[in-house]
Amino acid sequence: MFNLNNLILVSVALLLAILSFQPRLMAAPGWRATVTPLASIIGSGFLVAGPILAHAVGPWAWLAMLALCALSYWFGAAIRYNIRYVEPSLADHPPGYQSALERLSELALALAYFVSVTYYLNLFAAFGMRLGDIIDPLWTRIVATAVIATIGLLGMLRGLAGLERLEVIVVALKLSLIGGLLAMLTQVNLAAMVDGSFQWAQKANLQDHQQLAILLGLVILVQGFETSRYLGSQYDAATRIRSMRWAQWISCAIYLVFLVLITDFFHSDLPSEGGETAIIDLLRPLGMLVAPLLIVTALASQLSAAVADMNGAGGLLAESSRRRVPVKLGNLVTALVAIVITWSANIYEIITYASKMFVIYYGLQALQAALAAWRRGQSWRAGGFAAAVLVAVAIIVLAEPVAA
Numbered sequence: 516m517f518n519l520n521n522l523i524l525v526s527v528a529l530l531l532a533i534l535s536f537q538p539r540l541m542a543a544p545g546w547r548a549t550v551t552p553l554a555s556i557i558g559s560g561f562l563v564a565g566p567i568l569a570h571a572v573g574p575w576a577w578l579a580m581l582a583l584c585a586l587s588y589w590f591g592a593a594i595r596y597n598i599r600y601v602e603p604s605l606a607d608h609p610p611g612y613q614s615a616l617e618r619l620s621e622l623a624l625a626l627a628y629f630v631s632v633t634y635y636l637n638l639f640a641a642f643g644m645r646l647g648d649i650i651d652p653l654w655t656r657i658v659a660t661a662v663i664a665t666i667g668l669l670g671m672l673r674g675l676a677g678l679e680r681l682e683v684i685v686v687a688l689k690l691s692l693i694g695g696l697l698a699m700l701t702q703v704n705l706a707a708m709v710d711g712s713f714q715w716a717q718k719a720n721l722q723d724h725q726q727l728a729i730l731l732g733l734v735i736l737v738q739g740f741e742t743s744r745y746l747g748s749q750y751d752a753a754t755r756i757r758s759m760r761w762a763q764w765i766s767c768a769i770y771l772v773f774l775v776l777i778t779d780f781f782h783s784d785l786p787s788e789g790g791e792t793a794i795i796d797l798l799r800p801l802g803m804l805v806a807p808l809l810i811v812t813a814l815a816s817q818l819s820a821a822v823a824d825m826n827g828a829g830g831l832l833a834e835s836s837r838r839r840v841p842v843k844l845g846n847l848v849t850a851l852v853a854i855v856i857t858w859s860a861n862i863y864e865i866i867t868y869a870s871k872m873f874v875i876y877y878g879l880q881a882l883q884a885a886l887a888a889w890r891r892g893q894s895w896r897a898g899g900f901a902a903a904v905l906v907a908v909a910i911i912v913l914a915e916p917v918a919a
Contacts, residue, residue, distance in 0.1 A: 520703065523695070524695040524696060524699040524802060524808070525695065527699070528691045528694060528696075529695075531691040531694040548758035549758040549762050550686055551746065551762075552741075552759055553762040554690070554739075556762060557693065560737060561693065562638070562642075562813055562816075564736050564774065565773070565793075568580060568733075571729045574715055577771050580770050580774050584763070584767035587734070587763065588763050589903050590880070590903060591740045592900075593885075594741055594880050596884040596896070596900070600888075600891065601883055601887050602747065602752065604887070613883065616879055616882060616883045620876055620880055624827070624873075625831035625832050625835060626872050627876055629849055631738070631872075633659075633865050634866060635817040636663050636817060636821045636853065637862055637865060638813065638817050638862070639662060639821065642809075643814055645792050646810055656858060659857050660854050663854050663857065664854065666821065666850060667825070667853075670825055672843070685816060697773060700773070700777060703776075704779060707779065715778055715779055729914075729917055731914035732866065732867035733867075734873060734877075734910065735866050735870040737766070737767075737770075739762075741873075741876070743759035777794075777797065780797045780798065794809065826846070828846070828849040829842040829849060864916045866917075867914055871910065871911050874907045881900045882904050885900035885904060
């Protein structure tokens with residue numbers, strides 16, 4: 516059975532990798548515009564979602580993920596509205612409040628990137644340590660600090676453009692492995708159903724308001740769709756709107772299928788240490804290649820995402836300060852803040868902090884969309900976006916980190 520699992524995993528992953536590197540596909544503007552937000556959404560969240568949601572809500576993990584996806588689509592609708600209607604206004608003598616909201620949004624997103632860089636590189640360190648089967652929060656922090664400092668110095672001295680070129684390779688690797696993993700898990704679940712060993716009875720470890728508070732702090736798992744908002748130099752508004760929708764639909768489908776397929780493996784509580792890498796222990800028994808491939812993909816994924824967000828933070832700081840803070844200095848500032856957060860919070864607290872920071876940005880964008888819709892006489896849209904602002908406030912106030 517293990518040999519069959521390995522064969523399916525590797526065969527499907529290789530087939531998808533071959534398809535992903537087809538020149539015609541890679542050159543297609545629609546696909547390239549979709550890949551950027553898609554790769555961001557299903558990055559590290561794909562690896563930590565299962566164990567955390569299983570701990571919080573047990574067999575309803577897939578339903579909780581559906582709720583998170585719906586919430587992200589709601590916020591995404593506000594950003595898509597702004598792409599269509601607010602962007603042209605910003606380029607042509609906008610009202611003062613519109614410019615102010617946009618500057619606040621950019622500053623909030625830069626601060627969110629500070630925390631997300633911490634999140635990505637702490638996960639990078641945690642998964643890297645698993646190559647030696649080491650689960651130690653202290654060593655994870657030490658390794659994460661060293662990596663953050665190295666990337667921050669590179670960003671200050673030479674820029675990060677060279678590392679960013681890895682993104683295309685990493686995206687293909689990540690999506691290909693996910694496809695192979697889903698194919699293998701489908702076979703495993705079907706085989707369990709046939710032989711009568713399939714059981715889907717994992718209990719939730721949290722209750723009522725605790726579950727809600729934890730779920731509200733997991734928005735980072737579905738974050739990434741907002742990158743379409745800042746691809747205006749490469750794609751027109753219609754392409755960015757369409758590609759963001761596709762990225763959110765595809766990522767939601769992948770998340771839901773993955774969570775349904777791995778729910779049968781949730782038979783223990785979230786470990787007090789190393790819970791962020793629990794997916795490795797859950798799936799390791801399925802085949803000897805599963806754990807190494809998960810770790811390699813995690814390392815590549817976290818590194819590329821961290822580099823992209825560090826550049827994003829540096830760029831947004833430069834824009835918000837009207838170039839008084841150069842991009843390279845912004846990269847160093849991002850690294851220093853990330854190191855401070857690394858030593859002042861655990862991974863679950865970092866996940867919640869990152870979620871709240873992104874939700875501040877989403878709330879500001881929803882407010883921008885609500886005001887724009889009201890000015891255009893679209894009261895029902897304005898009401899929907901205003902409700903999203905209230906949801907954002909509730910998340911900021913009520914969200915709590917997982918307590919393993």
